Amino acid sequence: MIQLLPVTGIPEVKPGDALGELIARALAGPLHPGDLLVVAQKVVSKSEGRLARLDSVQPSQFAANVAKRLGGKDARLVEIILRETKRIVRMDGGVLIVETHQGFVCANGGVDLSNVDGGATASLLPVNADRSAADIARAVEAAKGVSLPVIISDTFGRPWREGLVDVAIGVHGLAALRDYREQSDPHGYKLRATLVAEADQLAAAAGLLFRKNAQVPACLIRGFDFQAGEGAAQHLLRDPEHDLFR
Secondary structure: OOEEEEEOOOOOOOOOOOHHHHHHHHOOOOOOOOOEEEEEHHHHHHHOOOEEEHHHOOOOHHHHHHHHHOOOOOHHHHHHHHHOEEEEEEEEOOEEEEEEOOOOEEEHHHOEOOOOOOOOEEEOOOOOHHHHHHHHHHHHHHHHOOOOOEEEEEEEEEOOEEEEEEEEEEEEOEOOOEEOOOOEOOOOOEOOOOEEOHHHHHHHHHHOOOOOOOOOOEEEEEOOOOOEOOOOHHHHOOOHHHOOOO
16 A cells, blocks of 8 residues: 655745755654655755845846747746756747756746745756755655655646646656566567656655645655666656657
């Protein structure tokens, strides 16, 4: 049986806070072998100081032009997004889809105004969420004496389906993908293309607890048979030569 256990009681996270230690103190009861932890991006970004106040930003002319094209979007916010951007993928209908410096293709470069301070400050994606996950794992192991994998999750839209879903943007201690290719199904059919993004599935499961107003910044998942390994969020990104939609 798989259990999703919310980690509550973590105080409001501020830049410079030792997030791993805060999570370790909030974990109720002993950890079990095979437990894994999913942590919401927002608290990671806060602890790492990945924040930008809108009133400190002077938008470029290009940002102002993009904001106008997007129907009057705040040019300061657009400037922040562009600073996080390696490539603009599409601009249409008030939406700015970009490829971030980390390689993620998402709306607004992962820049978000919610759950920070009422809209005056934007949160940015961690510079290296794999490293963030490893840091949290080390802190929890030091405090609790148990090694456990950690996933950093964020909410992304999907190009072919409505609605948002949490995905893994940082992975430590488990394989991000489970490869069933060349294996046979119960009927003897050899699988040709079945590569399952288990880190994303786990992030999505934890997302059931990470509702915007739930104040649950982390989730302990118990009972899932994950594959231990040196996983990374990069493993979940499709190579451009195999991407039919670029």
